[in-house]
Amino acid sequence: MKKNRIYNFNPGPAALPLSVLEEIKESFLNLNGTGMSITEISHRSKDFESILDDAISRTKRLLNLDDRFHVLFCQSGASMQFCMIPMNLLREGKSADYVNTGTWSEKAIKEARIQGKKIKVVASSEDRDYSYIPQNIQFSGDAEYVHITSNNTIKGTQWPAFPDTKGIPLIADMSSDMMSRPFDAKPFGLFYAGAQKNLGPAGVCMVVIRNDMLERVPDNLPTMLKYTIFSEKKSLYNTPPCVAIYAVHLVLKWLEETIGGLEKMAEINRKKAELIYSTIDAGGFYRGTATPGSRSKMNVTFRLPNENLEKQFIQEALDNDLGGLKGHRSVGGCRASLYNAVSLSAVEALTDFMKNFERKNG
Ligand SMILES: Cc1ncc(COP(=O)(O)O)c(C=O)c1O
Known part of the structure; x- marks a missing residue:
């Protein structure tokens, strides 16, 4: 039984900023002087609408999105x-390219195939147990x-960097690294993230979609x-x-106002990852x-000498x-898992523990 909060390295749902x-x-009991909880107000009220608008504009600012991009909050x-x-973006008689880098890519591929859609797996890292990101991929023109x-x-x-698809819209599942680093959104037709890792609680999925992709949606x-x-x-x-959108809006506010944006967030994330990877690489134990x-700077996977x-x-x-x-x-x-809300001091505590554990058991 823990009386206090602990350092939380969960993969998702995961740590949120304190x-x-x-x-x-x-x-929670009285949102912005409404006398009601966020769980009790209408989604059509001005109070909720301003939360939603704020979440959308903060997302656009943080990701430096131009007017062509729409920020959506989906479910499931x-x-x-x-x-x-x-279903929405792969038109009749056409084909899409998928890169298979593990379980979540496989699931994306499966769902396209279930619909009888034509897709091509243009690269895969399955040959080495998905331990790497394929490079120099030939995409279908x-x-x-x-x-x-x-x-x-x-x-x-x-x-480490997104592939050059030579003008073909890029689509990315960014569930576990959305808002962890800045990137150029222009090549993207769509990107999305389940909120429960870097954005907030489970229950909402942020989808950012470009105008031209919306034109493909069948009636x-x-x-x-x-x-x-x-x-x-x-x-x-x-x-x-x-409630989930409300929490996401607070996380985005924290990212902008407390952290100071994605460049700063990426710098902190880089330091955290460096610290733990250097601890892993230091001896032969991990x-x-x-x-x-x-x-990954978000999910650091490692083994010990035995189970x-x-x-x-x-x-x-x-x-x-x-x-x-x-x-x-x-x-x-x-x-x-070193998501945005996991502090450098949490990672320092973990690496100290790892060094001690190695000394005792190595
Ligand atoms: C990269 C990635 N994509 C997709 C999912 C599935 O997300 P959800 O549970 O929101 O459907 C996860 C869940 O861990 C994930 O890590």
Whole structure:
């Protein structure tokens, strides 16, 4: 039983900035002097609309998006995007390129195939257990879009730079690295992220879509599966997940006003990742599973000499108030997720623990 908050390295749902949690707690019974909770006000009220507008404009500022981009808040997680993307954007008789870098890419590929859509897997890192990001990929000149997973939460790899698709719209699942670093959005037709890692609580998926992609959306789709409905109705066709959007807006405010934007966030994230990877690389005790050059700054995956030591490491870490270090159930091992809200001091505490554990057990 923990009485105090611990250092949280969960992969998602994951750590949120303490100041955001405190603000939610403060305002939970009485939002901005309405006398009501965010859970109790109408999604059509001025109060909620200003929260939604604020979340949209902060996203645009943080990501430096021009007027062609629309910020949507969808439901059913990032997993729903795996099906909505081909349904909305892959037109009859055409084909799309997918890059397979692990479980989440595979799921995106599966959902396109279920619909009988024509897709081509143009590169895969399956041959080496998804431990790297493929380079020098030949894209099909006539692809409708290229789909990638920018950060692979389970295997601990991340695209160091996005591929040049020579004008073909890029689409990225950014669930586990959205808002962790600045990037040029211009080549992107769409990018999306389930909120529960870097953006807020579970229950909402942020989708950023470019104007020209909206023109592809066929008329004969179910209403709630059409990007055009979300953009025309500003994500208010039906009742949106108000509480999750409220929390996302606070996280974005924290990113802009407390951290100072994505350049600054990326610098902090770089320091955190460097610290832990240098600890892993220092001796022969820990072994990073991702190839250097493809290593993720968000999810650091590593092994110990054997599974018993891994179990002991995870338990002793928790005893020392360092939680969420178990690797994904499909791969085992250990994983430290270093999302934006995980502070440098949390990573310092973890690396101190790792060094001590190595001294005792190495
Ligand atoms: C990269 C990536 N994509 C997609 C998902 C699935 O997200 P959701 O649970 O929101 O559907 C996850 C979940 O961990 C993820 O890490």
